[in-house]
Each structure stands twice: as C-alpha cells, then as structure tokens.
Amino acid sequence: MTDLAATDPLPKPKRDIAPILLPVALALVTIPLIGSPSTWLTLTAASLAMGMMIFIMASGLTLVFGLMDVLNFGHGAFIAVGAYVATLVLAPFAASMQADSLWMNLAVLAPAALLSMAVSGALGLVVERVLILPVYGQHLKQILMTTGGLIVAEQTLYALWGPQIIPMPLPASLRGSFILGDVAIAKYRVLAMLIGLAVFIAIQLVLNRTKLGLLIRAGVENREMVEALGYRIRRLFLGVFMTGSALAGLGGVMWALYREQVHASMSDDLTVLIFIVVIIGGLGSIGGCFIGAILVAMVANYGGFLVPKLALVSNILLMVAILMWRPRGLYAVTSR
Amino acid sequence: MTDLLRLSGVHTHIGRYHILQGIDLAVPQGQTTMLLGRNGAGKTTTLRTIMGLWQASSGEISLSGDRIESRATPDIARLGVGYVPESMAVFSDLTVKENLVLAARDGPLDDTQLDWIFGFFPALRRFWLSRAGSLSGGQKQMLSIARAIIEPRKLLLIDEPTKGLAPAIVMALIECLKEIKRKGATILLVEQNFFAARELGDNVLVMDNGTIVHRGEMAALAADVPLQERLLGLSLETHQ
Numbered sequence: 001m002t003d004l005a006a007t008d009p010l011p012k013p014k015r016d017i018a019p020i021l022l023p024v025a026l027a028l029v030t031i032p033l034i035g036s037p038s039t040w041l042t043l044t045a046a047s048l049a050m051g052m053m054i055f056i057m058a059s060g061l062t063l064v065f066g067l068m069d070v071l072n073f074g075h076g077a078f079i080a081v082g083a084y085v086a087t088l089v090l091a092p093f094a095a096s097m098q099a100d101s102l103w104m105n106l107a108v109l110a111p112a113a114l115l116s117m118a119v120s121g122a123l124g125l126v127v128e129r130v131l132i133l134p135v136y137g138q139h140l141k142q143i144l145m146t147t148g149g150l151i152v153a154e155q156t157l158y159a160l161w162g163p164q165i166i167p168m169p170l171p172a173s174l175r176g177s178f179i180l181g182d183v184a185i186a187k188y189r190v191l192a193m194l195i196g197l198a199v200f201i202a203i204q205l206v207l208n209r210t211k212l213g214l215l216i217r218a219g220v221e222n223r224e225m226v227e228a229l230g231y232r233i234r235r236l237f238l239g240v241f242m243t244g245s246a247l248a249g250l251g252g253v254m255w256a257l258y259r260e261q262v263h264a265s266m267s268d269d270l271t272v273l274i275f276i277v278v279i280i281g282g283l284g285s286i287g288g289c290f291i292g293a294i295l296v297a298m299v300a301n302y303g304g305f306l307v308p309k310l311a312l313v314s315n316i317l318l319m320v321a322i323l324m325w326r327p328r329g330l331y332a333v334t335s336r
Numbered sequence: 337m338t339d340l341l342r343l344s345g346v347h348t349h350i351g352r353y354h355i356l357q358g359i360d361l362a363v364p365q366g367q368t369t370m371l372l373g374r375n376g377a378g379k380t381t382t383l384r385t386i387m388g389l390w391q392a393s394s395g396e397i398s399l400s401g402d403r404i405e406s407r408a409t410p411d412i413a414r415l416g417v418g419y420v421p422e423s424m425a426v427f428s429d430l431t432v433k434e435n436l437v438l439a440a441r442d443g444p445l446d447d448t449q450l451d452w453i454f455g456f457f458p459a460l461r462r463f464w465l466s467r468a469g470s471l472s473g474g475q476k477q478m479l480s481i482a483r484a485i486i487e488p489r490k491l492l493l494i495d496e497p498t499k500g501l502a503p504a505i506v507m508a509l510i511e512c513l514k515e516i517k518r519k520g521a522t523i524l525l526v527e528q529n530f531f532a533a534r535e536l537g538d539n540v541l542v543m544d545n546g547t548i549v550h551r552g553e554m555a556a557l558a559a560d561v562p563l564q565e566r567l568l569g570l571s572l573e574t575h576q
Binding site for chain 1: 387389408409410413414419421425427428429430434437438439441483
C-alpha cells in the first residue's frame with residue numbers, strides 16, 4: 001500500500017513559521033527608520049499592548065466566523081456593553097480605584113471585568129438565539145440582522161446613559177510608567193500585554209489540548225463532518241458565540257481603561273480594525289488572529305510615527321499586502 | 337437475513353431539484369450492498385439523505401426498525417452509523433491522531449482497534465502526528481475510512497472510496513473493506529469501480545434518475561454482461 005515502513009519513526013509536525021516572523025521582521029526593519037531606540041521600544045510596547053487588546057476582542061469573532069460561518073457585524077455591541085457594565089461596577093468604588101494599592105485596585109477591577117464578561121456573554125446568548133439562529137447560512141440577512149442589532153444596542157446605551165462621554169480613569173496603581181533608562185513603558189500597557197497573552201495561551205490550550213478544542217477546530221473546517229461523527233455542533237456554536245461575546249466584553253473594559261473613557265459608539269472604529277485582523281489572520285485561526293492583531297497595532301503605531309499621513313489607510317494597505325501574499329489569510333483554516 | 341436499513345418511497349429535493357424520486361431499498365444485516373449508477377443518478381444524495389445531511393421530503397427511513405428520517409445527523413451517527421463521504425472530509429488542520437480521537441466518540445482510542453487499522457494502513461501510523469492536510473489522496477481516504485471504523489458501527493455508508501486513487505491503493509482498500517466485511521459489518525457502498533464492486537458486493541442496487549432500477553445479487557450482475565451494459569452503459573470486461 002505504501003512504500004513507507006510502519007516501523008519508521010513518526011515524523012514531527014511541520015510548523016508554518018513565516019507568519020510568526022512577520023511582526024519580528026517588521027519590528028527589526030523599523031529600528032533604523034525610527035532612529036531612537038527608546039522611541040522604538042516605547043512604540044513597540046504600545047503596539048504589543050494595543051495588539052493584545054484587539055486580539056482579545058477579535059478572537060471570539062474569528063471563531064464565530066470560522067465555526068459558524070456567521071458574519072456578525074454587531075460584535076462591537078458586546079465591546080460597548082462590556083465597557084458600560086464596568087462603569088456601573090466601578091462608579092460606587094471610585095475611592096478604591098483611586099487608592100494607591102494595586103491589590104485594592106484589582107479587587108475592584110477584576111469583578112468589574114468578570115461581570116462585564118458575564119453580561120456580554122449573556123447578551124451573546126440572546127443575540128444568537130434571536131438574531132442569528134433564524135438566518136444561519138444566509139449571509140446577507142446575517143449582515144442586516146447583526147447591523148440592526150448593533151444599532152439597537154448603541155441606541156439603547158444612549159437612552160440609558162445619555163450621549164455624553166463617561167470618564168473611566170485608570171486605577172491609581174496602574175497610572176504612570178515603568179522607567180528603564182530612557183525607555184518609559186506605561187504600566188497599564190504591561191498589564192494589557194499580560195492579560196492578552198494569558199487569554200491567548202488559555203485559548204490555545206483549550207483548542208489544542210482538549211476534545212472540546214478539537215471539536216471547535218474541526219467544526220471551523222467542516223461542520224457537516226463533525227455532525228456526521230455524532231457531535232451536536234449547534235450547542236458548540238452557542239458556546240463559542242457566548243465565549244466570543246464575553247471576550248469582546250473583556251476587551252471593551254480594557255479598551256475603555258486604555259482610552260479612559262466610554263461612549264456608546266466606542267466600538268465603531270475598533271470594529272474596522274477587528275475585521276481587518278480576522279481577515280488577515282485567516283477565518284477561524286486563533287494563531288493568525290494573534291499575529292494579525294500585533295501586525296495591525298504595529299502598523300498603526302510605527303506608521304503613525306513615521307508617516308502620519310498614511311495612518312488612516314495603513315491597515316488597509318497591510319490587509320491588501322497580506323492577502324496578495326496569502327489570499328485566505330496568514331493561516332488558512334477554512335476553505336471559505 | 338434481517339434488513340438493518342430500509343428506505344421506502346424516499347424523495348429528496350435540493351432547492352428546486354427533485355433528486356431522489358421514490359427510493360425503495362433494503363440493506364441486509366452483515367452484508368455489503370453496492371449502490372451503482374451513472375454520475376448524477378442520486379447515489380451520493382441517497383447516502384446523505386440516510387445520514388440526515390439532506391432532509392428527505394417524504395418517505396420512510398428505518399434503521400433496526402426505528403424511524404430515522406426526521407432525526408438530526410448527530411443522532412443518526414449516535415445510532416451507530418459511520419459515514420465516509422466522497423470528499424473524504426478529513427480535518428486538514430488536525431493531525432491524523434486528532435482526527436481519530438475525535439472519531440472515537442465514546443472514549444479514548446482502543447489500542448487493539450488501532451493496531452488492526454495500522455495493519456491495513458501503516459501510513460497512518462507513520463504520519464500519526466502529521467497534519468491530515470499534508471497526506472496524499474490515498475492516505476486521506478485511509479484516514480477517512482479509519483475514522484469510520486475506529487469504533488464499532490452498526491452500519492457503514494461509504495461513498496466512492498476508490499475514486500481517483502492509484503491501483504495499488506485501490507487494491508489495499510479493497511482488502512481492508514473485505515476484512516471489515518469479514519468482521520460482520522453491514523455496509524452500503526457507493527462505487528463507480530465495477531471491479532471493486534464485484535470484489536466486495538453481496539447485493540447490488542443500480543440507480544438511475546433518482547430511482548432504483550435494478551436490485552439483485554452482485555454475482556449475478558457481474559456474470560451478466562448485457563445487463564451491465566444496459567444498466568450501467570459498460571461491462572465488467574472493460575474495467576478489468
């Protein structure tokens with residue numbers, strides 16, 4: 001049957017590392033262009049922090065795209081709702097937030113983030129059952145339904161909280177920077193990097209080390225065959241949608257703290273970035289999404305510093321370049 | 337011999353197309369039933385309708401006497417139906433091992449069963465930790481079949497397993513399917529390769545335009561060249 005002996009040693013899986021090298025190469029190329037090492041380090045740290053926040057918000061969407069083939073244009077609603085829920089929790093504890101104790105700050109922030117995730121996840125359950133379920137497999141209707149859902153969510157937030165921007169100051173212990181020689185790295189950016197990395201590792205562990213993860217990865221590629229193996233993928237859809245919504249809520253809290261403000265349409269600009277990340281990463285690929293988020297953030301930060309006039313189109317150019325290189329994204333998982 | 341699977345008056349529409357137009361068939365327990373026919377006759381649609389991947393518009397499908405035509409695909413699979421689609425549908429991003437772990441729905445991989453499968457498909461052992469997407473067409477077919485037999489199944493639905501494969505691989509697949517047969521499996525096998533059909537089939541059903549136009553013993557059809565030419569537009573001699 002085969003010319004390979006059954007007793008030969010098992011080969012190791014091959015890794016496609018070219019996409020991983022892209023952000024490294026981009027970072028190295030910009031060193032001489034930026035000139036000052038301290039500025040470069042500051043921009044790089046800012047890129048990584050921004051990239052991690054975008055990754056947290058985009059990771060759920062890429063799984064929803066890949067697994068469910070659902071074009072969810074309303075993903076931004078979960079981001080905004082997450083941020084608003086955090087303001088509800090943080091407002092009564094403003095004094096604890098301004099206390100000069102990291103633990104006291106985290107004791108307020110952590111429950112706020114968890115509640116935001118819970119509410120966004122629950123909203124995801126409602127959206128999936130009410131808006132998505134009737135239009136599975138119908139892309140145009142999905143766009144209409146989810147865009148409509150986003151508008152309703154934004155207007156509801158306006159109605160409940162008003163049109164004004166709500167300040168969301170950083171807790172006292174996360175203000176300021178770590179100073180390393182000439183380099184200043186904002187404390188909050190370090191926290192954002194750590195949380196983003198933790199989320200990435202957790203998702204990778206679930207996807208690669210558990211049967212649930214196998215099911216999700218297989219479902220992204222071929223839903224029908226997963227069902228033919230006896231697994232009820234609709235339940236999996238719902239779980240992934242809720243998890244993606246919850247992560248968007250977490251991302252909303254982190255982004256609001258990063259910008260130190262909350263408003264109902266805060267996700268509008270982010271949604272464009274998130275979609276770019278999902279597309280260049282490859283639909284359904286968490287690894288691609290992670291690298292894509294870092295690339296988008298690097299291009300925004302380095303590009304904004306080096307060629308400010310190109311800042312508005314830099315990420316579109318990045319997407320065009322990546323899709324010309326790999327038309328299905330950095331890591332093509334689905335055949336779509 | 338009792339019938340494990342029975343279809344009565346099954347119609348299937350896909351969009352505005354009326355594909356299956358009143359299928360009546362029976363698959364006896366412990367036997368291999370070949371489903372033959374020209375391209376577009378409705379063979380793949382028949383398997384997909386049994387599997388619940390396309391809903392029957394009308395008619396009855398029963399497995400071990402239980403009606404299944406309204407059941408969802410996962411429920412039909414859980415009744416013990418294994419499916420090997422024409423496209424093989426291995427999960428390219430998963431390793432060979434992960435594909436089989438997923439197929440072993442009821443628990444961890446059974447080493448004895450795995451060794452038995454490796455006996456037929458040593459390439460699967462060799463590429464155990466390789467991504468299924470990197471396998472050749474024949475190896476993907478082996479994996480697809482291995483996935484269907486990694487746990488005991490009541491019924492195997494196999495769609496054109498020899499399609500596009502090299503002759504040596506086809507022979508190996510035939511040997512494997514014979515061994516699966518010997519273990520008592522009930523198989524409904526769609527095949528265009530008449531040689532493979534003759535080697536494997538106990539019974540034969542021939543489809544044309546969404547209906548069964550012939551049913552009988554495979555050996556009888558294999559021996560009747562004029563009947564082969566009339567039903568299939570070819571004869572066994574031209575396929576040897």
